[in-house]
Amino acid sequence: MKRQESSIKIACIQMEPRVGQKADNVARSLALIEQAARNGANLIVLPELCNSGYVFESREEAFELAEPIPAGPTTKTWCEAAAKHSTYLVAGIAERDGASLYNAAVVIGPSGYLGTFRKVHLWNEENLYFELGNLGFPVFSTPIGRIGTFICYDGWFPESYRLCALQGADIVCIPTNWVPIPGQDPRREAMANILCMAAAHSNSLFVAAADRVGIERGQPFNGQSIIVSYTGWPIGGPASKDREEIIYAEANLADARRKRNWNEYNQVLRDRRTDVYGEMLGSEARPGWY
């Protein structure tokens, strides 16, 4: 008997958090999670810092909005929602750990909190507020598949995807707050989307990126949330640039792994020539003259 695997339904919630209005943002996230779950989603991705907002005015403001994980109220609320709707959640959250702040993503299943990712590559003034992520790129094994996660600018580093893939991730869920990039062609998808597509293809894994919209303290955000197949081609979105919406895609996450043999000779992860790459890509940093 051929084993019959079930597909899952992935949802990316594109929303507009308002900086500082945490109770409202979390309430809004709950309403959208419920809507996604009603539509059958069992893996739901929310944007970066979706409980706090993004453009902090001071370190004090960032501290005020951050919470411990998993003990803080936002994670607790999201755990209740995940249990109620029997779904997996990956959501961006401002984390406070003692005197340290992290731009974090929390991974939650129907049975509760699974783990945290802390953004490894900090963008722009995040460097004023957050510590560098120090939990690596954890991959979470779940009944629906192996879930990797990272945040926004981490996706500019192919290393982030590779580290997830090499640890067995079938999908990378990306809470993000993409900002406009100079030189963008308005007639086509964002460069951020192109990066998701290239990485999905060259690692043979699914990618689900949930972006925010709106303009916050003068900073515009991009929208264009996207769900990409292991082939590299979009299967959900890109979403609009400026509207709250939920995009969906059905996928059998096992395909990421099953279809990784491209012919009798090639499997893209096994074909890596670590003998040639040497130490330059990893812990042995090069002099920074580039």
Place this chain on the structure above:
Amino acid sequence: MKRQESSIKIACIQMEPRVGQKADNVARSLALIEQAARNGANLIVLPELCNSGYVFESREEAFELAEPIPAGPTTKTWCEAAAKHSTYLVAGIAERDGASLYNAAVVIGPSGYLGTFRKVHLWNEENLYFELGNLGFPVFSTPIGRIGTFICYDGWFPESYRLCALQGADIVCIPTNWVPIPGQDPRREAMANILCMAAAHSNSLFVAAADRVGIERGQPFNGQSIIVSYTGWPIGGPASKDREEIIYAEANLADARRKRNWNEYNQVLRDRRTDVYGEMLGSEARPGWY
């Protein structure tokens, strides 16, 4: 006085080599090199294995068509052309080194032979004929900029681009023989183009990929040669899927490096978190269970 740098003109020659007809292929390459040079190109990229053709029927046939570098007749002829037209050439060639064959790219300047790249990641039945490339990812410093090069399937590995970038490459020249990929959307550019765009952007370097066209012993090729700016957006091509043609772009290669500071905090190559990547990406291979 502000230093005035001159732009260069990059050309990718999209041509159709015929397997086994080496003299004709080289003659055709010379005619197209002359045409590109007449149009002002000073950096010209030719496809993978453009002197020999691609779909060998046997190891014997591949041996017969391969040549030593730089002593063989094809490299000698291309060196003469580069000198005559005062141009740089990067071209794919079947290399024979004693009893070993390599899928190679030769880099030539107006003053002669500069060096060789040997394809690191072999695709499909290339594994029957060629040895694995053993020269790493050399980057050639020239008066017009620092030139990295690799071939076709090497571009599926973000590591290839990174190793060029970390060694200071301003441009990666890619002789290629792209083949169709399942799931392609016929209304848009090839996934191979998407990979070039993502890598150009996330490494802040130029990419110039010269593909072949035609169907050889039943194997179709993709065309869609492309020249991409350090921003990630195309500045030449994509070319057609099935016609011989030359695409051009003017570029100041120094921009790749000058524009790499994206804001006060971020420079994409310096932002790499080698402390987090550890050894997994490099010489310390993971167990191959993925």
